[in-house]
Amino acid sequence: MNIKVSRGRRILFVSILILASFNITFTGCRLLKRDKQAVAEKKTEEADKKADTEYEKARQQHYDHQAKNTKKMMKQTEKQASIYNKPKQRKRSSKSTCR
Numbered sequence: 001m002n003i004k005v006s007r008g009r010r011i012l013f014v015s016i017l018i019l020a021s022f023n024i025t026f027t028g029c030r031l032l033k034r035d036k037q038a039v040a041e042k043k044t045e046e047a048d049k050k051a052d053t054e055y056e057k058a059r060q061q062h063y064d065h066q067a068k069n070t071k072k073m074m075k076q077t078e079k080q081a082s083i084y085n086k087p088k089q090r091k092r093s094s095k096s097t098c099r
Contacts, residue, residue, distance in 0.1 A: 063071065 063074065066074065
């Protein structure tokens with residue numbers, strides 16, 4: 001009787017081991033492959049980065065071709081735009097309006 005129990009445990013152990021190995025081998029290929037959405041996102045990020053660098057290069061080239069007075073005016077307008085385009089913060093009063 002003791003032999004039958006150990007034989008049953010061995011069969012159970014081997015069957016669990018076989019099932020686990022099948023699961024690992026069949027899903028292993030899918031884990032290594034990249035999905036199409038991730039590949040497309042990476043391509044768009046690279047294209048955006050390339051476009052940004054080209055834009056900055058053209059912008060700098062445009063700035064370099066300007067006269068001294070024009071450069072001065074461009075700096076001044078950029079400073080004013082940064083001041084005007086700041087998000088406004090709400091003033092906090094010491095009086096509480098909620099009751």
